[in-house]
Each structure stands twice: as structure tokens, then as C-alpha cells.
Amino acid sequence: MTDHTARALPGSIDETLEMLAAHDYLAGRSLATVLFLALKMQRPLFLEGEAGVGKTEIAKVLSKAFGRPLIRLQCYEGLDVASAVYEWNYPAQMLEIRLSEAAGLTDRDRMEADIFSERYLIRRPVLQALSAVEGRAPVFLIDExxxxxxxxxxxxxxxxxxxxxxxxxxxxxxxxxxxxxxxTTNRTREIHDALKRRCLYHWVDYPQAAQELEIIRRKAPGCNDLLSRQIVAYVQKLRTLDLFKNPGVAETIDWATALTELDRMALDPETISDTLGALLKYQDDIARIQGGEGAKVLAEVKAEMLATG
Structure with a gap:
């Protein structure tokens, strides 16, 4: 059962870093600082970055860390008020009208007040986020x-x-x-300044190699040390190749988990070719890596690891 006992917010940047790390989210000090300020100032936090770098995960971590419910509004093209905020339960309202008419009730004002009451209100994510009692305010994620x-x-x-x-x-x-x-936003288009002004902002970038290695150790603990280091070095190099979609941290974790399930102890060209679907999500990128560039990257990774011991 999920613990929803609300807990105190962090009192400093260091406490914010510790809170995130305790829930296996490894953040830099700049992210911890803006998060601490957003919590302290009760301001929305606007997170921008490529898909798969851990923006959504921050909201999940805050929900767990503070024992607060997570309410998620997943955005999409055509999202409207009825789907995001509220709508009326029209079938139940029509049934109530018919029952009232059958009972001979003709007071239209009373009938209207009754059918447009809380009883027939369907609360969508936005209204749910605003309806919590004091001391139990949720984490409200407006995603993408x-x-x-x-x-x-x-x-x-x-x-x-x-x-x-x-x-x-x-x-x-x-x-x-x-x-x-x-x-959160993946920056497929610019968000209007009027909305950004109401928020604190942070760009969430891909992690450095040391940080990504620690993430693998926490999220895929069954992956041996050599394979973990090879995976991170390989993914870091792939992100320099100008692929159609660079692998995010989520894909790195998936790849490490997949290779562990296959009992692989180290990377080799055949294994890479067979498992690229866990790391890359576009056929053009997969074909490019399978076409020889992947073997070249692996050779560079092994040469650098050999040189550094």
C-alpha cells in the first residue's frame, strides 16, 4: 500500500539533493536549487529537455518523497477543458430530469440547481489538483x-x-x-512567455558519464561493472552522432536491463546489433548503427577503456 502521509518539504538545497538521491534520482546542484526554490516559493517548475532525460520522473519522485498523491495531466493535440478540467455527467443529469418530470416536479430553477451540483460534476486532473484539502496538496504533473x-x-x-x-x-x-x-516539455514548439513567467525554469540535459553510470548501478543492479561502463561509454558516444533521436537515460536503463536478462558480460558487435531495439526507436538510426558505425563506436569505447585501465 502506498504511504500517503504528507511529509515536510526539504529545508535546504543539500536536503533536496539528499531527498532525490534517496529515491534514486541523481540530480545536479543546479536542478536541486531550482526545485528547492520552486517548493519554497510555491511556484510551478517548468522543465524542458529531450525526451527520456528524466523530467517526468522528478514528479514521481516528489510524490513518493512527500507522501502526496500524483495527479498527471498527459497533454496531447486537441486537449480541451472537458478532458483536462471538468465535465458534467450528462447521462445522469438527463435521467434525473426524466425522473423529476415523471414525479410531477416542475420547478425549473430547483431542477437546474440540482443537476448542476457537485453530485453530477466529473473532476478531471486540473480540478482534482485544486480540490485537495489543506495539508494534502498533490503533486500536479502537466506532462508534455x-x-x-x-x-x-x-x-x-x-x-x-x-x-x-x-x-x-x-x-x-x-x-x-x-x-x-x-x-514538462520536449520543446517540439515554443511555450508562450506569459506562461513561462509564472514558473521557475530548468533545462534537463543528458547526464555526464559518471552520473549515468551511477544511475545504471542503481536502476539495473544486476548489470556487471564492465558491461555497465561499456554501455554508458557507448551511449555517450552515440549521442555525438547526430542521430534522429538520441537515446535518453530511460533507454540506457532499458538496454542495460535487456543485456542483463540475456546474461551478457560485455558488449560485442552481434549483441549490439540484436538488441538495438531497446536503445534506439527509429529504423534509420538502427540501420546506421548496424551498418558498421556501431562496430566503429564499440572499437573506440574498448580502446579508450583499455588506455585508461
Whole structure:
């Protein structure tokens, strides 16, 4: 059972780093600093970066670390208020109207007040995030905001400015306590400045080799040390090749796990060719690496590891 007993927020940047590390999220001091400030100032945190670098994972870690529910709004093209904020339970409302008419009730004002009450309100992620009781404010993840359109961005301004939403039939609903808001974007398009101004910002980059190696050791503990170091060195080099989609940390972990499941002790050209689907997600990239460039990268990795001992 998940522990949802709310815990205190970190009191310093060092405590923030320790909190993240305790949940196997290895962050640099700059990320820990902006996260600490976002929590302290009760401001949304806007995280930008390539897919697979760990932006979404930050929200998950905060939910676990603070014992707060995680509410996720997965953005997509065409996302509207009914899907993101609220909608009315129209079938139940129609049934109530028919039952009232059958019972001879004709007071339209009373009927309207009844069917547009909380009883028939379906709360979507935004309204759920604003409806928590004080001391139990959730972590609210607005994931991949760049997939939505500018109209939805504009709608978010009221929510991020005042943590409130207006429902015409009910009035304005304000959060008793602001949720911890994490917004992520893969930068497929620019987000409007008006929304960014309401947030603290951080670019989440690919980790350095030493940090990625430690991530593998934590997330794929069955992977032996030699293979782990080869995997990290290989992936780091792949990211310099200008692939259509560079492998993220999530793919590095998947590849390490896959190779461990296959009982591999070290990288070789055949193993790389057979398992690239765990690391790369576009056929053009896979064909390029299988076509000889992958063997060249592996040779460079082994030569560098031999030279450094």
C-alpha cells in the first residue's frame, strides 16, 4: 500500500539533493536549487529537455518523497477543458430530469440547481489538483505541454496564477493549498512567455558519464561493472552522432536491463546489433548503427577503456 502521509518539504538545497538521491534520482546542484526554490516559493517548475532525460520522473519522485498523491495531466493535440478540467455527467443529469418530470416536479430553477451540483460534476486532473484539502496538496504533473495548442496554454494562465478555476454553473473553485506543479516539455514548439513567467525554469540535459553510470548501478543492479561502463561509454558516444533521436537515460536503463536478462558480460558487435531495439526507436538510426558505425563506436569505447585501465 502506498504511504500517503504528507511529509515536510526539504529545508535546504543539500536536503533536496539528499531527498532525490534517496529515491534514486541523481540530480545536479543546479536542478536541486531550482526545485528547492520552486517548493519554497510555491511556484510551478517548468522543465524542458529531450525526451527520456528524466523530467517526468522528478514528479514521481516528489510524490513518493512527500507522501502526496500524483495527479498527471498527459497533454496531447486537441486537449480541451472537458478532458483536462471538468465535465458534467450528462447521462445522469438527463435521467434525473426524466425522473423529476415523471414525479410531477416542475420547478425549473430547483431542477437546474440540482443537476448542476457537485453530485453530477466529473473532476478531471486540473480540478482534482485544486480540490485537495489543506495539508494534502498533490503533486500536479502537466506532462508534455508542447503537444497542446496555444488556446489551452492560455487557459492554464488562470490556474497557474491564482490556483483557481471558474465553472460557470458553480462559481470559482480555489485550491486550499497550491499543489506542487511540475510542467514538462520536449520543446517540439515554443511555450508562450506569459506562461513561462509564472514558473521557475530548468533545462534537463543528458547526464555526464559518471552520473549515468551511477544511475545504471542503481536502476539495473544486476548489470556487471564492465558491461555497465561499456554501455554508458557507448551511449555517450552515440549521442555525438547526430542521430534522429538520441537515446535518453530511460533507454540506457532499458538496454542495460535487456543485456542483463540475456546474461551478457560485455558488449560485442552481434549483441549490439540484436538488441538495438531497446536503445534506439527509429529504423534509420538502427540501420546506421548496424551498418558498421556501431562496430566503429564499440572499437573506440574498448580502446579508450583499455588506455585508461
Amino acid at each position: 505541454l508542447d503537444r497542446t495548442d496555444e488556446a489551452f496554454e492560455a487557459f492554464l494562465l488562470e490556474i497557474l496564477s491564482d490556483f483557481q478555476v471558474t465553472i460557470p454553473e458553480l462559481g470559482t473553485i480555489r485550491a486550499a493549498e497550491p499543489p506542487i506543479v511540475i510542467i
